[in-house]
Amino acid sequence: MLTNDAGHDVHVHITNYQDRYYGGGAMLRLYHFDLDRNTIDVETISPWILGQDPSRRNALERQEIELTDANNRFSVPIDFAERFAGFAPVPVRPARPAKPMLVRGTVAYWRFDQGRADGTAVPDGFRIDDLSGLGNHLTRVTLGGSPADALRWTDAHHPDQPAHASLFFNGAKQPARGAYLSTAAGAPLNFATFESGYTIEAFVKLPANVRSINHAWMSILCRMGAGKDAGKTGGDPSEPLATLSMSDGMALQWAVFPGNQNGISTNWGHEMRADEWFHVAVVNDGRTTTLYVDGAELLRNPSTPAIGLAASGEPWFVGAYHYDRIIEQGFYGWLGDIRIVSRPLPVSAFLNA
Structure with missing residues (x-):
């Protein structure tokens, strides 16, 4: 050498x-x-x-x-x-304003570029505005015994993310620790059932040591309410109505109780690499659901029709997972922009496009 x-x-x-x-x-x-x-x-x-x-x-x-x-x-x-930066520098994609991201059907758009210094803790009760204009704002909730910096602003971001900022969630389980974000009681999103389809997107980065600590089944996004709260009796009716989670092997999982099924419909991804940003999208066309990572369609998508999402009229959580209505753990890692649209979007319209 x-x-x-x-x-x-x-x-x-x-x-x-x-x-x-x-x-x-x-x-x-x-x-x-x-x-x-x-x-x-x-x-x-x-x-x-x-x-x-x-x-x-x-x-x-x-x-x-x-x-x-x-x-x-x-x-x-x-x-x-x-x-080779000195020969052909790769231009950094600039941050993009929120307005162009508000495509037709956007029902929630959260980004974390509130102008706070890197490493600053998000205050308890702080509100992250829903930029869709529909009032689905998020508020910090702290799990018992967790420090103020369990949720903090960072400058880290996916290179194709519209906002050049993110939140770091320092959560864990047994006991549940950390902080998460929640929509308010009565928010329109709590009652949405998406019979005509939906697109849910998020930018995610897992810490390098995520597999050395027990963070299995932590949620990026989770809907409060168990299957039984919406009258579902199939599968495990104590599971959340909807959750975008990381498995015990850090594989993506989208598990929901659709409106037309009595049990759970599950999309599976592959094990994700730690210490690297990725973009995940869940797209339902009104009949079937497809999981994407960085714009690439994943393999294990169910063919059985899964129409809409069952709802109990309760909040959505960013960065927390519950089972049988008890929050079991907080998310561990970085989350960037999150957008929910009430129709299926093509890959060309994703936030990272």
């Missing part, structure tokens, strides 16, 4: 295959530059042997098709944006 005049690491690789079988067998080392993963993947293969009829390869040729030892197959992490 060398260091150049700019202080960057320079990886020096020297390869020599001429002493291997058949003078190296036209062996090539390939470098794959993956800009999304910030990784250079290295592999060593023989295109000449690969091009032969497999049934005619001898034992030595079969051994030389690909070299898979640590010296010939490996990955090199590199931050491409930082490494």
Whole structure:
């Protein structure tokens, strides 16, 4: 490893295959530059042997098709944006005002750019205005025994997030700790059933140590009221009416009691990487629901019709999960802009588009 005049690491690789079988067998080392993963993947293969009829390869040729030892197959992490910033700086996407985000059908839009200094605690009872104009404001609620800084403003944000700010929720469970945000009693959103479809979006970042502490099933967004409160008896009627949660493996889960079903309808995502921002969207077209991460459709979406959301007329929570009407834990991580729209949106209209 060398260091150049700019202080960057320079990886020096020297390869020599001429002493291997058949003078190296036209062996090539390939470098794959993956800009999304910030990784250079290295592999060593023989295109000449690969091009032969497999049934005619001898034992030595079969051994030389690909070299898979640590010296010939490996990955090199590199931050491409930082490494080459001096050559072609990547422009930072500027913050965007709220008004263009208020697409037709927006029933709630919350962002956390209230102008407070990074690290400032959100005061107990502080109101986060609903920018849709429909009055679905959020207010801080503190779980018993939790400190003032259990919920605080930060400058951290997803690079494609409209507001360049977020809230950090320092929640936990057993016992339930932290702080969360709640709509007020009587807020219009509490009674919304979304029979014609909906789109729910949020920007999320999980801390690097999220898996070393028990935060299984913490909620990004949760609706107060259990299934039984809306007359549901299938599945587990003590589960929340709706919850966008992180599983025990930190996989996304959207679990709801639809208006047309007696039990729970669940969309599953994959395990999310910690210490990285992502955008999640839940889209219901009036019949079926699809889960998206960073604009990519996920796989495990139920095909059974799930029309609307059951409601008990009670608040929505941001950053808290309840079971059988008892709040069991606060969220642990960062949450950025959250928007709820009363119709299905295409990917091109998502907040990160």
